[in-house]
Every structure is written in structure tokens, then in C-alpha cells.
Amino acid sequence: MMLFWTLLFPLILATLFNLAFSHLLDEEQFINAKVAVVEINENRDFNNVLDELSKDSQNQLLDIQYTTLDKAKELLNNDSIDGYLVIDKDIELTINKNGIAQTIIETVVDHYYSTLNTYHNIYELNPQSIVNDIFKDANRDYFKEENVNHSDLTVVYFYTLIGMNCLFGGFSSITLSTKMEGNLSRQGTRIAISPLPKYKIFLSTSLAIFVVHYAKMLVLLAYLIFGLNVSFGHQLSYIMLLMAIGSIVGISLGNCICCLLKTSEDTKVSVGSFISILCSFFAGMMIIDMKYLVLEYFPLAAYINPVSLITDALYSLYYYTTYDRYFFNILCLLLIAFVLSFISIIGMRRKQYDSI
């Protein structure tokens, strides 16, 4: 069961996220309008416009072929083209049906004419505005373009998943701490009467949990990067450091729950699950805007929520070029881990009990 929740469940959830969000930012598949152009009289300006709109780029709207009138008619009848333009004194469009492609071609021609008319009117009625535009261009501020990643809010969901999985390390520490504590299990009683100091047991157990849990985190990360192509930028070492510290926070949280609550192991695991899910919710896992609402109205809550800190650190690595925000989040996480570990040590250091 532990293996499912800490390894398989995050992988399944990541897959579901990917299925739900992967095509959100894909632009709709656009098919260029096929146009034949019959040039009876040369119109250099319009030809330039057509060349620009048929260039192989993000702005391509048209597929153009220059041909004769008869050939153009034949192509239209065969539905090999969406319409043909006859460039003479005027520009005439011929189509045989209505559709998106035909509308696009029509729009291009209409827009050309309306733009042309507009500029003619400006030159005739207000030539001063042309001069003003020239001066404006001369005084423009130029900004250096930064090489930043394309903004993609859907990665937040995957980042919160990493944050949540860090906290899932607490499940293992709850289970093992229960088995190590003298008044919580008979195995713990056996260990308590052994000549092994408690701090050694605590450290070795925590280290073992960390190694196993971190390995699971690496599996998740590898799956996200290579399996689902989730973008994390190019700072893998920083991400791995963040995951290590996040795992420590999760393990410390589990130890803390174990020593503070005097209930069964199942109840403690339930409390751990609840805290993880709650933190993930407020970090924006279910509703992405929640993260921003918390930052706006309860900023302190964002700084004590480990999932929020991990998500924010990952996002800052992805989106920013400086590390200030990243290291600030790291510091907050370390502080949380310290506080939780301190509470755990205080609670677990006792060697005698009131009852067993």
C-alpha cells in the first residue's frame, strides 16, 4: 500500500495531468487557404502582401500558385484550390463555396483595400500625423529581449505534484517511527530495551527512509521529464537539491505527527495524508488560482506551506534567471524541517513511558 501511494499514485496522477493539460496551449491546427493568382496587370504592393502571407512562418495564411485563368478555373472546379484571384485594375476573387478558407482570402483582399484607403485619406487630410509618427519612432526605447521560457501555467500542476510527493515521505516515517517507539509497538519495545541509543535508531531510520523516498522522487522526476516531457528548464541539480530538502521536510513531518498524536498508526497516516492534500490544495494543485489567492490574502500561509514553497521554487527555476527566490524558498523549507525535527526529537527522546 505504501508503495502505491508514494510511487505509483504520483506517476498515475502525473499521467492524468498530462492527458488533461498537454494540449491546452497547442495552437489549433490551421490549414492554409489554397489560392491561385492570375496576374493580368502587375500589382507590386498586393503581390508583396501575398508573398508575406504565403511565407513559411507562424503567420502563414495562404498557399499561392501563379497560373493562367483557364488553369485557375480548372483548379477551382476540381476543388484543388479554395479560390482564385485575378489581379487587373482591381483585384477580383472567385470562389465556388463558402468556408473558412474562402473567408480568409476575402478578408485579405478587403483588408488590403481598406488599409490602402485609410493611408490615402491620412496623407490627404492630415499629413502632420505622418511627421509625428516619424519622430516617435526616432525616440523609442529599445528593450533587450531576455531568453526566458515560454510561460506555461500548466506546469504548476506538475510542480505541486512534486511538492505533494515530497510530503508523502512522511508516511514511511510514521510507519517506521511507530515500529521503533517502545510504547507504540512491541517491536519498538524490544528495540527500547536493547543497548542501542535512541538517537542512533532515529538517525539510521530517518536516513534509510530518506534514501528510499528520494529514489522514488527521482523516478517521478525522470518520468515527468522523459516520459511526459514536462519542462523543468536546464537546472537539474537545483531541482534535485530542492527535492532532497522537500523529502526531509516530509520525513520530519511524519516523525512529528507520530510523536505528537497518541492514536493508532492508521489515524496518523490519515492525518499525514490530510495535511499533504491540504497543502497541495493551497499550493494550487486542484485550482490553480488558489495559490495566488493565498499569496494575496494569507501570505504567511504560503511561506509555511511546504508544497507551496517547493512549487514556487520550481517555478522560479523555470521562469526566472536569478536564484534569489529559489534560495529564499530553500531557506524556508530548511527552517520548517528544523522546527519539525526539533519537535520530533523532543517527543521521541524519552526512554521511559507512563504505560506500555
Add this chain to the structure above:
Amino acid sequence: MNVIEVKNLTKRYNHLIALDDFCLKVKEGEILGLLGPNGSGKSTCINTILSLLKYDQGSIKIFNQDMTPNRYDLKANIGVVFQEIAVFDELTVKENIDYFCGLYIKDKKKRESYVNDAVKLVGLQEFLKFKPQELSGGLLRRLNIACGIAHKPKLIFLDEPTVAVDPQSRNHILEGIKILNEKGATIIYTSHYMEEVESLCHRIVIMDKGKVIASGTNDELKNSIKLSERIGIVLDNINDNLINYFNCLESVIKVEVRDNIIYISYKSKGNNIGQVMDYLNQHHIKYDRLYSERPTLNDVFLELTGKELRD
């Protein structure tokens, strides 16, 4: 030398007194039986001696030194077998014994030899690769014991180790305990089963409500009470004349009738059974069976407290 010396030990759970001015001495090399009904304080006594439980007053010495939670040197020579099974379900039989032995013995080769000895002692050679959930109750108890004694401690606490165990496993366990004692271990053995305690223990301490109410060897305890012999007669026709006759006999404490059996309790030893046989033969009273038995520890407990040992 006294391996354990407990003086005036008192342990309270709120208003309940679990141990009430409890005193105990255990000599080196002896098997001490700790007998008492449920709730008498046997487990509390063991857990307190082991420094697992806090106590309100008194002193505890083990191997002539004050016992505290930090006395790892003393803990290194103590082994405990709890009443509840205390093994890891995820590990095999051998791995469990090796794990718990490893808490005491760091040297790998030495530990391996100790583990093999423990396996032989409890007879689990064929089950080394089994997981605990694959073992029967009796085998699980044997595993539990092996985990507690693998490191060859000088002092062993066994808290009801044969509960719910089949007769074969029980015999194996009792034999194993005797072997441990022969090899020099001092053993504290708690149990509900008087027969085990009577057969195994050199000395017996009877507890009730956190106090020691009697202590001594098997014979000493039985000789300390009024009852010295009980004669049982199994017969079909039990009439009042018969009962009245036996009641009037000298040194008879009481006569009871249960399920067609007359029980005659005598306070002194003598030719009691001969006397009964003579009477039955003279009056031509036919009987199925006639037997004599010594008092049990339950009788000792009953006389001291007015209640049965098995409540």
C-alpha cells in the same frame, strides 16, 4: 549473588496502584516463576524492572547496579520475550532473529553463530525462509523466543511465552528454557499455567494486586497452607450419609461434590486414602475411581486470597 533486587517498588496509574511496595530478589542461575491472575501486576513488574516504565518510588538493581534507561551495559545482558509477538512481518524468520540479535552483537561472524544456535534451540531450522504470517501460532511463539534470546543474555524475562501454543511447541519451548538455564542464564518466568511453573521453576512468587503474597519453592508454598491432600472419589450414588461421614472425619477441612465426584480436603498428611477405601469397602459402596492429589498452586492462591488463580 542477586541478579535482580527490587525494593519497595510502587507504580501508580492515576488512582490505580499497579505495584504496591513490591519487593523481589532473584538469585543468579535460578528460574523464578511469577504467578498471578490477570491484572496482578506481573507485566508491569517486568516492564518497570527493565526501565521501560516510570515508577513512583523504590529501587531496582540488576547485576548489583542501579537500573536506569541509560544503562546500556546492563541492557546488553538482558533478553526479553514478551507475551505479544514482537517480530517484523516483512522479514523472514532468519532475518528477524538476525535483526534483533544485531541490536546486541555487532560482530557479524559471532552473530551468525548465535543466530544458528538460537534457531536450533527453538527448532526452526526448516522455517528459516518463512515469513511470520506463514507460521503457525506455536512456531511464531518459538520465533518470538528466538528473537529475545539469540544474543545469549545472562538474564532472561519470559512473559507468558506459551500462551495459545500447541503441546508440541510448548514442550519444545520448556525444554529450550531449561537448556538456557543450564547454560547459566537466570530466568524470570511469568505464566498462567501452574503446571508449567511447578515443573520449571526453582522458586515461585505469587502476586496479587501489585503485591507479593507468597514466595518460596513449590513444596514450601504447598506446605504453607492448611490443605495437604485432596482425595477424589468418582461414584454414581452420592448420598448425604456418605458426605456426613466424611465431614466428621478428623483433619478433614471440607467435603465438596461436583459432577459425581466427592472431593475430600485434608489438612494433615496421613493414611487418608486408606481410611476412605476401608469405609467404602466396609459399606460395599461401589466407586469408579479413587485418587489422591497434592494441593496445587491454585489452592495456595485460593487460600491466600479467596479467589482462583485463573479468573
